[in-house]
Amino acid sequence: MAGRVSRRGMLGLGAAAAGLGVASLAGRASASTPTFTPLPADARPRPVPAEGYILDRIGDAMYAVTAGGNQSAFVVTKAGVVLIDAPPSLATALPAAIKRVTAKPVTHIIYSHSHADHIANAKAFGDVVRVSHVDTAATVKANRDPNRPMPTTTFTDRRVLHVGGHAFELSYPGPNHEAGNIIVNVPRERAAVMVDVVLPGWSPFKAWGTADSVPGVLRAHDVLSRLDIDTFVGGHVHRLGTPADIRTSRDFTYDLWDTTNRVVGQTRLADFTAQVEPGNNWAAFQLYYDAIATRAEAEIRQRWLGKLAGVDVFTRDNIITIAVSLLLDAPKDIS
Numbered sequence: 174m175a176g177r178v179s180r181r182g183m184l185g186l187g188a189a190a191a192g193l194g195v196a197s198l199a200g201r202a203s204a205s206t207p208t209f210t211p212l213p214a215d216a217r218p219r220p221v222p223a224e225g226y227i228l229d230r231i232g233d234a235m236y237a238v239t240a241g242g243n244q245s246a247f248v249v250t251k252a253g254v255v256l257i258d259a260p261p262s263l264a265t266a267l268p269a270a271i272k273r274v275t276a277k278p279v280t281h282i283i284y285s286h287s288h289a290d291h292i293a294n295a296k297a298f299g300d301v302v303r304v305s306h307v308d309t310a311a312t313v314k315a316n317r318d319p320n321r322p323m324p325t326t327t328f329t330d331r332r333v334l335h336v337g338g339h340a341f342e343l344s345y346p347g348p349n350h351e352a353g354n355i356i357v358n359v360p361r362e363r364a365a366v367m368v369d370v371v372l373p374g375w376s377p378f379k380a381w382g383t384a385d386s387v388p389g390v391l392r393a394h395d396v397l398s399r400l401d402i403d404t405f406v407g408g409h410v411h412r413l414g415t416p417a418d419i420r421t422s423r424d425f426t427y428d429l430w431d432t433t434n435r436v437v438g439q440t441r442l443a444d445f446t447a448q449v450e451p452g453n454n455w456a457a458f459q460l461y462y463d464a465i466a467t468r469a470e471a472e473i474r475q476r477w478l479g480k481l482a483g484v485d486v487f488t489r490d491n492i493i494t495i496a497v498s499l500l501l502d503a504p505k506d507i508s
């Protein structure tokens with residue numbers, strides 16, 4: 174999504190710079206559309222075949238389907254097809270992709286987490302086994318969305334699901350992007366899926382997609398970086414990932430955390446309290462967080478611009494999210 178915005182920004186700028194004789198239009202576009210850094214080569218969209226989605230094969234029997242910046246995966250076992258998520262944006266692509274590689278029916282859906290953009294087409298797959306973390310079941314129940322039917326079975330810390338010769342190692346690293354967001358490891362295909370935490374080639378989405386726990390996002394990176402895998406599926410943007418992508422995302426996220434932590438330590442809230450009406454605490458915090466973001470963002474841009482996509486888009490917001498997390502979550506296990 175951010176990639177498209179960025180490309181549009183570049184196109185708008187290109188038209189203005191080329192002086193195409195639409196001065197008023199170009200002027201308006203350049204005044205209202207921020208200029209974004211071009212995407213690094215390995216973050217750009219891949220060509221999409223005529224069928225409208227990209228089907229990647231992972232190992233022998235696992236596949237990922239990618240379209241429009243969204244991604245899910247499935248495994249063809251001897252007993253049937255196991256889906257990992259059912260995104261509404263892939264409502265046509267996913268069944269079509271499955272049909273291309275097997276005549277077997279879908280027998281299971283593993284919910285990565287409760288968010289609608291990943292599982293709100295689950296109902297379309299009918300009466301199948303649905304597996305999730307117990308916290309995901311609670312959120313699904315609370316949100317009362319008929320397109321996200323309740324899981325039929327849940328787990329708390331770990332569960333190994335055996336289906337038709339494949340083991341699916343489900344594990345929970347604690348609250349992260351969302352409470353209940355799990356890791357699905359498929360050892361036979363040397364691949365793992367964790368959604369909305371590592372986005373291969375990209376810096377994090379705004380506030381890690383309303384992360385329930387920012388420290389938990391860092392801890393999830395630690396767990397992912399210890400997996401013995403070749404392929405990683407992150408649930409968004411344009412391609413599959415590798416252990417190197419997990420390491421890079423971990424390095425970036427820790428750098429963001431550490432830099433923000435250091436700048437917070439060098440910034441005094443009292444300096445800003447003195448600049449606003451006495452008692453307007455929100456205004457003081459706003460100035461304080463703005464000052465922290467300006468200083469920390471300059472450092473992060475210097476080190477990371479051009480290495481990961483979107484560093485110039487959400488980094489400022491993500492610094493402020495970390496600054497609030499440092500105040501409220503105040504984790505003692507992260508440097």
Ligand SMILES: [Zn+2]
Nearest residue numbers: 288350369382
């Ligand atoms: Zn999500």
